[in-house]
Amino acid sequence: MLETFGFSYYESKVYETLAASDAPMDAAMVVKHSGVPKAKIYEVLSRLVDKGLVLDSVSDKKKWYTALPLNSLVDKLTAQFQQNVETLKSSLASKKVRDDRIWNLKIASSIQAQSMQLIRHAARSIRISAWNDDFLTYLPLLEEREREGIEVEALVVGKLESQLSRVHEMLPAEEHEGLERYLLIVADQEEIIFAGEEDGDWQAIQTRAQPFVKFFADFFYHDVALARITQKHYDLLLGDEEVRQMLIRLRY
Incomplete structure (x- = not known):
C-alpha cells in the first residue's frame, strides 16, 4: 500500500x-506476520519510527511497536503532499530561465507600443530618458504609474512641464542641432528598451540580459549626473571652450 507513496516494499509490509x-x-511478531527477514x-x-509512521515503546524490558492510525496517516500524507507541491512551485519559480536574448524592433x-507596455507592466521602478517632444507621448502614462506608487525618474532633453516628482532636464547647446534622437526605458532594473533615430528611421533593442540592463541603467545615471553638474556649474564649465566641447561629446 505505502509503496505508492514512495516507501519501500518492506516498510509497506511492516506498516x-x-x-x-x-x-x-514486538519485532519477532512483526517478522512472523509480515514476512520481512529477521x-x-x-x-x-527504525526507519518507520523516524518517518512518524510507527510508534515505539519499552515495557517489561521489551520494545513494542504499533502503527500510526490510518486516519492520522492519511492526514500526514496529505499534508506532506501539499507541502511538497508548494516546495515544487517555489523551486520552479526560483529557477525560471531568464530570456537573455536581444530583440530587434523597427x-x-x-517601438512606441512596446515602450508603453514596458511602462505599463513595471512593478517597482521606471527610468526613462528621451527628447522632450517624444517624451510627451509617454507622460500621461508615467504620471499615472507614479500615482500608483511606481518610482519614476526621468531625464528629458529640453524643457518639460509635468507632474512627475523626479525630472532632470538636459538642455541642448547650439552644436546639438540635427543630432539623432533616442529613447531609453529601464523597467525594474530588469528590462530595457533602447531606441535611436537614424536618417529618420527608428530602430530599437529590447532585452532582459543583465549586462545590457546594467550598462544602460548606468548610462541613464551617467547622463543624470552630467546634467545636474552642468546645470549647477553652467557658467564655469561652459565658459571654457575645451571643457564645453568635451561635455558636448559626453552628453550626446
Missing part, C-alpha cells in the same frame, strides 16, 4: 502488519 493488529507487537526488521522498524509605432 500493514502493525495496522492490522489489535495490539502492539536481519532487516530492526532497520525497517518602426516608430511598434
Whole structure:
C-alpha cells in the first residue's frame, strides 16, 4: 500500500502488519506476520519510527511497536503532499530561465507600443530618458504609474512641464542641432528598451540580459549626473571652450 507513496516494499509490509493488529507487537511478531527477514526488521522498524509512521515503546524490558492510525496517516500524507507541491512551485519559480536574448524592433509605432507596455507592466521602478517632444507621448502614462506608487525618474532633453516628482532636464547647446534622437526605458532594473533615430528611421533593442540592463541603467545615471553638474556649474564649465566641447561629446 505505502509503496505508492514512495516507501519501500518492506516498510509497506511492516506498516500493514502493525495496522492490522489489535495490539502492539514486538519485532519477532512483526517478522512472523509480515514476512520481512529477521536481519532487516530492526532497520525497517527504525526507519518507520523516524518517518512518524510507527510508534515505539519499552515495557517489561521489551520494545513494542504499533502503527500510526490510518486516519492520522492519511492526514500526514496529505499534508506532506501539499507541502511538497508548494516546495515544487517555489523551486520552479526560483529557477525560471531568464530570456537573455536581444530583440530587434523597427518602426516608430511598434517601438512606441512596446515602450508603453514596458511602462505599463513595471512593478517597482521606471527610468526613462528621451527628447522632450517624444517624451510627451509617454507622460500621461508615467504620471499615472507614479500615482500608483511606481518610482519614476526621468531625464528629458529640453524643457518639460509635468507632474512627475523626479525630472532632470538636459538642455541642448547650439552644436546639438540635427543630432539623432533616442529613447531609453529601464523597467525594474530588469528590462530595457533602447531606441535611436537614424536618417529618420527608428530602430530599437529590447532585452532582459543583465549586462545590457546594467550598462544602460548606468548610462541613464551617467547622463543624470552630467546634467545636474552642468546645470549647477553652467557658467564655469561652459565658459571654457575645451571643457564645453568635451561635455558636448559626453552628453550626446
